[in-house]
Amino acid sequence: MTGDPGLQPERTRLAWRRTLLALTVVTVLTVRLALTGDAAGAVLAGVAIAGWAATLALCWRRAVGSGPVRGTSRTMPVVALAAVGQATLGVLLAVRGLW
């Protein structure tokens, strides 16, 4: 990293790791909320885990890998979509006990 005293790529990689860690915590909470013994809950828990795994796979290179970084990438909308997906699952799970 000569010529870059700010270590910008390193800081960005660490920011990605923090974000994926936060997504993992959210996924654990979604799965815990979903698993109440019924089949629908198990399906939604499976969806949450699948979405988490797909997001990790798509963002892995940016969070862990080295090499050239590009300013614009599909990983930004992908990880935001994962957050919106977990929120949507959470809404479904939060209101399912109401009827």
Next chain:
Amino acid sequence: MWETVRRWFDPRELRSVGSTPDYRFSLANERTFLAWLRTGLALVAGGLAAAQFLPPLPLAHLREAIAVALLLLGGTVAVRAVDHWARTERAIRLGEELPASRFPAVLALAVGLGALLLVVAVLARAVGGR
């Protein structure tokens, strides 16, 4: 609206605008996006925690309402984070002024108001002697 969403997933189009800036600017923009996304994820985690760890509240469905409100707010923060990231990236590439936004102020007021309501609720219960 769908055109905007499609553009988020098509980085080639964003790369074709203007000229490639100093990569440090792009990385700073990326980290800001990630910080906003973590803010959104924290709100989503709060909603998920409210849904499963709060006991049933005296007001019917209040627990579910709190959970859904936090989850929707978190989702909104995440979507807005991508939108702001894309618009900022575009502005950097074109050498324009960065987009201004009222969103941080609105979010701060919403979170502050929510906290204040909870303080009032907790105090009301304590004074009510339950």
